[in-house]
Amino acid sequence: MKIATWNVNSIKARLPRVQEWLGEFQPDVALLQELKCVEENFPRMEIEDLGYNIAVSGQKTYNGVAILSKFPMEVELTALPGDDGDEQARYVEAVIDCGERPIRVSTIYLPNGNPTRNDDGSDHEKFTYKLGWMDRLVVRAKELLKTEEAFVLAGDYNICPTDFDVYDPGRFADDALCRPESRARFRTLLNLGLTEAFTAMNPGVHQYSYWDYTGGAWQKDNGLRIDHLLLSPQAADRLTACDIDKTPRGKEKPSDHTPVWIELAA
């Protein structure tokens, strides 16, 4: 069972890349972020033709997330609970009916959070929105852990867990992706008992999942590791592999992110 996450940076602009990746890599479940389109404009036919069921939370211009599944699925949530006034499309949760042991998955587009400060030095609303969103994700993770079922919370977390995950830590010290407040909340998720798959399966390995479009960042490997898969204990028990697939980032008209995937034992 292969589950992959990929921030595609516009499903419309990226459709050829996504189609070829789905065809070649053949994930059972693909969790997509930054669709940048409303649900009606999602290229449903083109993806269904490749054998996928689709669940979308869309938004005009910004955000937007989807779950693609070769197995039937039941959508559980199309927004992260905890703030009824939050209109941003950043979360979908579904249960994948993949046989005897179903698995719950969430596609996550965690807020970027920059800029962190206002001119007067106080916290910017974009940063406090990020931290509040992470607090809500902690609440959801706690609820799901009570079920003692296998689940995977995966997506663009917009968090570099440690300085090891940043090509130039000094330059990003005050960035929302690296701020202590952001990292503390990410550690809170792990301290609940969730396993971050890449580090668990590749200890000490330097690998990024995102490279800025500017300044030849890709060619210089000036990257960040901000796309993660977090597994419940019951999912982690089935984890057999995790890797970052750099191939799509090197193609024509790429996303600035590249897919990260896991393999779970049946």
Next chain:
DNA sequence: ATGGTCGCCGAGCGA
């Protein structure tokens, strides 16, 4: 070098 690049949509914002 006070820049650079994308994608949204058709100016400037978000990343």
